[in-house]
Amino acid sequence: MAKGRYHHGDLRSALLDAAETLVRERGADDWSLREASARVGVSPSAAYHHFASRDALVRALSERTLAWLGKRLGQECERVAGQADDPQRRLIALGRGYVTWALDDPAMARLVLRGGATGPDSAISPHPHDVLSAELDRLAEAGGLPAFTRPGAEFVLWAAIHGLAVLLADGLVRIDDAAAVDAQTERVVRAALNGLARETSPAADRPAARSAHTERLARRATGEPH
Amino acid sequence: MAKGRYHHGDLRSALLDAAETLVRERGADDWSLREASARVGVSPSAAYHHFASRDALVRALSERTLAWLGKRLGQECERVAGQADDPQRRLIALGRGYVTWALDDPAMARLVLRGGATGPDSAISPHPHDVLSAELDRLAEAGGLPAFTRPGAEFVLWAAIHGLAVLLADGLVRIDDAAAVDAQTERVVRAALNGLARETSPAADRPAARSAHTERLARRATGEPH
DNA sequence: CTCCAATCTGAACACTGTTGAGATAGTGGC
DNA sequence: GCCACTATCTCAACAGTGTTCAGATTGGAG
Numbered sequence: 001m002a003k004g005r006y007h008h009g010d011l012r013s014a015l016l017d018a019a020e021t022l023v024r025e026r027g028a029d030d031w032s033l034r035e036a037s038a039r040v041g042v043s044p045s046a047a048y049h050h051f052a053s054r055d056a057l058v059r060a061l062s063e064r065t066l067a068w069l070g071k072r073l074g075q076e077c078e079r080v081a082g083q084a085d086d087p088q089r090r091l092i093a094l095g096r097g098y099v100t101w102a103l104d105d106p107a108m109a110r111l112v113l114r115g116g117a118t119g120p121d122s123a124i125s126p127h128p129h130d131v132l133s134a135e136l137d138r139l140a141e142a143g144g145l146p147a148f149t150r151p152g153a154e155f156v157l158w159a160a161i162h163g164l165a166v167l168l169a170d171g172l173v174r175i176d177d178a179a180a181v182d183a184q185t186e187r188v189v190r191a192a193l194n195g196l197a198r199e200t201s202p203a204a205d206r207p208a209a210r211s212a213h214t215e216r217l218a219r220r221a222t223g224e225p226h
Numbered sequence: 227m228a229k230g231r232y233h234h235g236d237l238r239s240a241l242l243d244a245a246e247t248l249v250r251e252r253g254a255d256d257w258s259l260r261e262a263s264a265r266v267g268v269s270p271s272a273a274y275h276h277f278a279s280r281d282a283l284v285r286a287l288s289e290r291t292l293a294w295l296g297k298r299l300g301q302e303c304e305r306v307a308g309q310a311d312d313p314q315r316r317l318i319a320l321g322r323g324y325v326t327w328a329l330d331d332p333a334m335a336r337l338v339l340r341g342g343a344t345g346p347d348s349a350i351s352p353h354p355h356d357v358l359s360a361e362l363d364r365l366a367e368a369g370g371l372p373a374f375t376r377p378g379a380e381f382v383l384w385a386a387i388h389g390l391a392v393l394l395a396d397g398l399v400r401i402d403d404a405a406a407v408d409a410q411t412e413r414v415v416r417a418a419l420n421g422l423a424r425e426t427s428p429a430a431d432r433p434a435a436r437s438a439h440t441e442r443l444a445r446r447a448t449g450e451p452h
Numbered sequence: 453c454t455c456c457a458a459t460c461t462g463a464a465c466a467c468t469g470t471t472g473a474g475a476t477a478g479t480g481g482c
Numbered sequence: 483g484c485c486a487c488t489a490t491c492t493c494a495a496c497a498g499t500g501t502t503c504a505g506a507t508t509g510g511a512g
Contacts, residue, residue: 007459007508029255032499045502046460054500114340115396155390155399155410156417162398163389164381170341172438173381180434184381191382191421198420199413208406212398233477233490258468269492271471276490280469454512461506468499475492482485 012050014040016061020108023061028111033057062112063122069112070126073097077135087139088193094135095161095189096182098128102165103181109169113162120216127213132158139193149199155209160192161185238276240266242287246334249287254337259283288338289348295338296352299323303361313365314419320361321387321415322408324354328391329407335395339388346442353439358384365419375425381435386418387411 008014018039022031033054034044051057076097077090102109118124133154140150164185167173175181234240244265248257259280260270277283302323303316328335344350359380366376390411393399401407 005508011459033501034499043461044500045462048501049459110340113396114336115398152410152413155393156386156414158399159389159393159414160382160386160418161389162393163385163387166392167381167385167388170339172341173384173435174438174441175435177434184378184435187378187425188382188385191425192386192417193421194424195417195419195421198424199417208403209399209401209410212400215400231477237490259470260468270469271493272491274470456511457509459506459508461504463503465502466500469497471494471496473493473495476490478489479487480485481487482483 008040008042008046011040011042011046015047015050015057016064019057019061020065023107023111024105026107028107028114058111059118059122062115062118063124065108065112066118066124066127069098069101070124070128070131072101073128073131074126077131087135087142087144088190091132091135091139091157091193092186092189094132095157095164095185098161099165099168099181099185100178102169103175106169106171109165113166113169118213121220122213122216124213127211129154129158129211129213132161144193145197146199149196152209153196155211156196157189157192160188164188234266234268234272237266237268237272241273241276241283242290245283245287246291249333249337250331252333254333254340284337285344285348288341289344289350291334291338292344292350292353295324295327296350296354296357298327299354299357300352303357313361313368313370314416317358317361317365317383317419318412318415320358321383321390321411324387325391325394325407325411326404328395329401332395332397335391339392339395344439347446348439348442350439355380355384355437355439358387371419371423372425375422378435379422381437382422383415383418386414390414 015036018036019031022036022039025031033047036057037044037047047057051060073094076093080089080093083089102113136145136150136154136157139145140147140153145153164173168175168181175184241262244262245257248262248265251257259273262283263270263273273283277286299320302319306315306319309315328339362371362376362380362383365371366373366379371379390399394401394407401410
């Protein structure tokens, strides 16, 4: 909006939007800051008043999309909850949302799930990882998962879902039929959940795995430096 | 070798080597064809007699590394077979090899596992996916997996292992201790295998998933055009 | 109305991938 | 031994990139 004016109005999000459509048109990496600026009708250097670098642009875009995805995954869980409140069904819906998105928007998925991009002070909320974690809590509370199995279980499930998503987005695995994608996703989630439920020993040294995202949150809460 | 000469000798693999160390030094993408050429002591345009483009270089590097990884994973399986020939142990060893590599060489892992890079006529042998598939066959034959579960099971396991590997390589999940990485990997593989073993119904429409790699092989066997 | 700080422009920098015309040197035929 | 041939490499150039910085333009606060 506000065409022809010297001051754009909301250049920051306009640039994010332009970058997003460029990613979809040309692929995750085949576009330039200059192109995005030109589409918005602004000089290349204007972007540097809103982003420290091209990398910062893609980071911001990545974070925006990740937050959007987190919200959508939560909604997806709620949607199936209306039919029958089965915590396992909710997790399957979550996985389906994750994978379906990666397949429907593969270029953006490659950009976002590549992940190294998310900055050190990003406040992605809700982060997909957190949504998944919460759903697993719900499953554990409902008795669908032995208590001693819960710690770190999110990484098992996340690995399975994330793995399928990137295999599809990167074109390493191909599934034509959308229904087959859902079936495959359900199979992966079910296998992971069942596998977790059948775990026998509490395994003395349980995974000291930490999500980079929750680490960031903790660091900010304690006021630690960058 | 053969310094100062006009003709290099084996420029092709020298460029691949230079690119590989550049990837490790600076990250998967932060290096240029010109730099690699300069390190080898050759003009930038010389590279174009061996690779059609910079992209073709990284594709070739990717394929070389993937084949190396496939071989190593096979060896890893054999190594544990010496101790006790348990097909499940072999698969855990395979997963461990995959994940450990991704963590020990994260920049290369990001380059390779990103995967879109592997060309349409790449002859990666043995491809990690094939090694995994063979090991699953072995498990099924040994009775560790119901027969009706076998079809497509490789994608469940691959997703889990690949997922963990990329989560770690991309820094989305952090695990400091190397032993903890092994523990987490074992947990993921075990969960997937157990989950598969407990599958109940043969699921009418089983995943029509196909690996891009095996598709390429099939296409070449039938002599189809690119 | 004036001044300020935020915002944007224009021109420049070093660098990139890629191309094409020509130099160089190993190879096989006589 | 010499010749031509072809693969290999160099040099110079092109368009396009991310990034910087001095200066023009503006909306808003005092």
